[in-house]
Amino acid sequence: MTRRKYHFSRENARPFTERDLLTMQLLRPHLIALYREAARRRHEPVRLTPRELDVLRAVANGLSTEDIAGQLVVSTSTVRKHLENTYRKLGVSSRTAALARVFPDPDLP
CATH class of the missing domain: 1.10.10.10 (Winged helix-like DNA-binding domain superfamily/Winged helix DNA-binding domain)
Structure with a gap:
């Protein structure tokens, strides 16, 4: 399993740059997929009638x-x-x- 860690922050409350925003926009669908997968693993499937x-x-x-x-x-x-x-x-x-x-x-x- 490969693990990667990313940290996004702003110093002195400056707005994100265009490059920062583009990077986050490109990562967004991948981060959502990772979030969904983690949520699925966190909760074992429950069988409801x-x-x-x-x-x-x-x-x-x-x-x-x-x-x-x-x-x-x-x-x-x-x-x-x-x-x-x-x-x-x-x-x-x-x-x-x-x-x-x-x-x-x-x-x-």
Whole structure:
């Protein structure tokens, strides 16, 4: 494995030069790929059931527990149980953290 280390800094708060900006622009897609790969290695894949994924997709769409229950034709306690199981499997404690773990790259610029 080859490791490379780069350090970008500005002295005296001077703006980056055109050359600096061009270098960073050229490196950007490679750095994003490295970041994604590191994130994938950091978090082992978690196997969620199709229904747990359905619930998370509905959460991602901004639906409340009651709305999700209506959409999936189940009780609200069933939705809560799916969320509890999902949180346990992912090692998180909130809807936001679960979404960030399952859908880590919503829209990279």
